[in-house]
Amino acid sequence: MKVLVAVKRVIDYNVKIRVKADHSDVDLTNVKMAMNPFCEIAVEEAVRLKEKGIATEVVAVTVGPKAAQEQLRTALALGADRAIHIETDERAESLAVAKLLAKVVEEEQPGLVVLGKQAIDTDNNQTGQMLAALTGLPQGTFASEVAVDGDKVNVTREIDGGLQTIALTLPAIVTTDLRLNEPRYAKLPDIMKAKKKPLDVKTPADYGVEVASKVSLLKVESPAERKGGVKVASVDELIDKLKNEAKVL
Amino acid sequence: MSILVLADLHEGQLAGATAHVIAAAQQIGGDIDVLVAGEGVQAAAEAAAKLDGVNKVRVADNAVYAHQLAEPMGALLVELAGDYTHVLASASTTGKNVLPRLAALKDVSQLSDVIAVDSADTFKRPIYAGNAIATVKSDDALKVITIRSTGFDAVGEGNNAPVEAVDVVVENSQSSFVKEELAASDRPELGGAKVVISGGRGMGNGENFKLLDGIADKLGAAIGASRAAVDAGFVPNDMQVGQTGKIVAPDLYIAVGISGAIQHLAGMKDSKVIVAINKDDEAPIFQVADYGLVGDLFEILPELESKL
Ligand SMILES: Cc1cc2nc3c(=O)[nH]c(=O)nc-3n(C[C@H](O)[C@H](O)[C@H](O)COP(=O)(O)OP(=O)(O)OC[C@H]3O[C@@H](n4cnc5c(N)ncnc54)[C@H](O)[C@@H]3O)c2cc1C
Numbered sequence: 001m002k003v004l005v006a007v008k009r010v011i012d013y014n015v016k017i018r019v020k021a022d023h024s025d026v027d028l029t030n031v032k033m034a035m036n037p038f039c040e041i042a043v044e045e046a047v048r049l050k051e052k053g054i055a056t057e058v059v060a061v062t063v064g065p066k067a068a069q070e071q072l073r074t075a076l077a078l079g080a081d082r083a084i085h086i087e088t089d090e091r092a093e094s095l096a097v098a099k100l101l102a103k104v105v106e107e108e109q110p111g112l113v114v115l116g117k118q119a120i121d122t123d124n125n126q127t128g129q130m131l132a133a134l135t136g137l138p139q140g141t142f143a144s145e146v147a148v149d150g151d152k153v154n155v156t157r158e159i160d161g162g163l164q165t166i167a168l169t170l171p172a173i174v175t176t177d178l179r180l181n182e183p184r185y186a187k188l189p190d191i192m193k194a195k196k197k198p199l200d201v202k203t204p205a206d207y208g209v210e211v212a213s214k215v216s217l218l219k220v221e222s223p224a225e226r227k228g229g230v231k232v233a234s235v236d237e238l239i240d241k242l243k244n245e246a247k248v249l
Numbered sequence: 250m251s252i253l254v255l256a257d258l259h260e261g262q263l264a265g266a267t268a269h270v271i272a273a274a275q276q277i278g279g280d281i282d283v284l285v286a287g288e289g290v291q292a293a294a295e296a297a298a299k300l301d302g303v304n305k306v307r308v309a310d311n312a313v314y315a316h317q318l319a320e321p322m323g324a325l326l327v328e329l330a331g332d333y334t335h336v337l338a339s340a341s342t343t344g345k346n347v348l349p350r351l352a353a354l355k356d357v358s359q360l361s362d363v364i365a366v367d368s369a370d371t372f373k374r375p376i377y378a379g380n381a382i383a384t385v386k387s388d389d390a391l392k393v394i395t396i397r398s399t400g401f402d403a404v405g406e407g408n409n410a411p412v413e414a415v416d417v418v419v420e421n422s423q424s425s426f427v428k429e430e431l432a433a434s435d436r437p438e439l440g441g442a443k444v445v446i447s448g449g450r451g452m453g454n455g456e457n458f459k460l461l462d463g464i465a466d467k468l469g470a471a472i473g474a475s476r477a478a479v480d481a482g483f484v485p486n487d488m489q490v491g492q493t494g495k496i497v498a499p500d501l502y503i504a505v506g507i508s509g510a511i512q513h514l515a516g517m518k519d520s521k522v523i524v525a526i527n528k529d530d531e532a533p534i535f536q537v538a539d540y541g542l543v544g545d546l547f548e549i550l551p552e553l554e555s556k557l
């Protein structure tokens with residue numbers, strides 16, 4: 001079974017972003033970029049399936065600018081066998097990404113597609129669900145456990161009230177939650193080897209997909225700044241403040 | 250304009266989030282219908298009919314919609330979306346699971362986690378873990394939107410809207426329900442609680458979370474946690490507050506043994522009053538806390554409980 005993994009290049013999760021002075025967007029100049037944390041978990045899951053002998057090949061795919069090849073090389077260093085870069089400098093929204101991934105699914109015929117549940121830049125949480133709808137494949141979102149069993153996969157999902165387990169027919173789409181696994185770090189020899197692994201470069205036009213969306217970004221602002229308050233010296237003072245100043249008790 | 254709101258259910262009952270989504274729909278304007286889909290959901294439909302602002306409730310009560318699995322729910326929404334200009338759901342795990350399917354099948358974008366309505370086509374939503382607020386305009390014919398409950402005050406319950414059955418039944422052979430492990434708790438729901446007390450890695454272990462129980466009892470609070478506490482196995486995942494967990498905005502949020510990582514702040518910084526209890530006086534949580542108490546939580550919590 002082939003496993004397809006979608007990875008996105010995003011701002012490093014430790015970086016505190018700044019909004020541009022003209023409010024047109026956030027300022028990403030000279031900001032550290034990385035693979036979206038949920039995508040790292042997706043790659044790790046695919047590689048583990050290969051190590052267990054369930055997956056035969058792991059293919060990583062990204063949609064983004066030239067620099068996004070860094071994240072594909074990371075995926076290759078972590079154990080993916082080959083990579084597909086769909087190159088575009090346009091802001092590719094979830095729907096366009098899902099359409100492109102649907103084309104790749106059609107071409108590659110994977111048994112399982114693993115995506116992150118959410119990209120930490122746009123915080124959209126929708127690409128995997130859209131891909132499932134477009135391909136007509138079943139979906140297991142927010143997965144904290146994935147168990148392939150013959151022509152089925154059982155997915156345990158993190159839902160608001162607790163955990164839910166569903167069974168899906170394969171091929172299927174899975175999106176990862178944080179507790180699915182703990183991703184490994186790439187070792188230096190693997191990083192060297194990754195440079196030689198195959199990486200195909202395509203464009204959205206190759207797939208006949210229009211990247212432009214009907215949603216326009218009018219403005220980006222900083223949220224209302226929250227000011228730190230005071231330190232209290234004791235539990236008594238805390239209770240007094242909450243009762244008489246904040247009036248929340 | 251006409252709006253369809255997908256009702257949020259919790260164990261078959263109407264969840265509190267729905268009243269917030271209807272408030273958002275009212276700001277958009279136009280007729281508001283509510284769709285209640287599931288199995289044995291008549292009571293939920295009647296509860297939805299009481300919500301102010303609802304024009305009518307449509308009920309799809311069928312075994313195929315049990316547990317609101319994504320595939321049949323998406324197909325149902327596509328069938329019903331026809332004449333509406335907007336389809337809304339809460340940004341709950343169900344809303345997030347189902348709504349993007351409708352958007353994709355209608356070939357439109359989805360706006361996730363909307364926190365403010367500027368007009369019928371222009372909305373505000375947080376990006377980058379809430380460190381920026383984007384204003385976005387959608388020119389799609391159908392607007393598909395998930396609503397962050399904390400952005401809108403719930404509507405009241407003085408209505409008596411008509412309830413009508415929807416007889417659309419779809420097929421689903423791709424996905425099936427296996428089991429659910431839902432946390433049983435007498436405490437208020439995290440998302441709707443007026444007071445939330447959360448523990449982090451500083452709690453040390455799951456047993457120590459009991460130190461929060463007595464305080465939560467006295468304050469009628471829900472108990473939350475940081476991701477570190479969930480990851481360490483102290484408490485279950487449904488208690489996680491943050492960018493990738495639950496978003497809360499209670500009147501009072503008490504963070505205990507939580508450092509204040511941006512991903513945690515993303516889930517609670519809109520609380521009215523924030524209290525932080527931490528032994529490290531440089532912990533970033535103090536930068537957003539209205540009242541900070543520096544000290545050992547193992548001494549502070551018992552004292553707090555006894556003095557409340
Ligand atoms: C993609 C991604 C998504 C994430 N999403 C979330 C999310 O949704 N929610 C979330 O919370 N995190 C999230 N995180 C994790 C986040 O980055 C932090 O790692 C996490 O919030 C830290 O939890 P903590 O504050 O409990 O632990 P720590 O940072 O370890 O802090 C523990 C605190 O406890 C204090 N302490 C220790 N002992 C005591 C004592 N005896 N008395 C008083 N104080 C004490 C310490 O001084 C310290 O400040 C996410 C991370 C990533 C990468």
Ligand SMILES: Nc1ncnc2c1ncn2[C@@H]1O[C@H](COP(=O)(O)O)[C@@H](O)[C@H]1O
Pocket residue numbers: 006007008009036038039042061062063064092094097114115116117118119120122123124125126127128
């Ligand atoms: N540009 C992209 N290229 C490849 N995968 C993507 C891209 N955007 C989103 N994804 C995938 O979809 C997941 C969820 O993203 P989103 O729905 O945008 O929050 C990510 O974790 C990726 O797995």
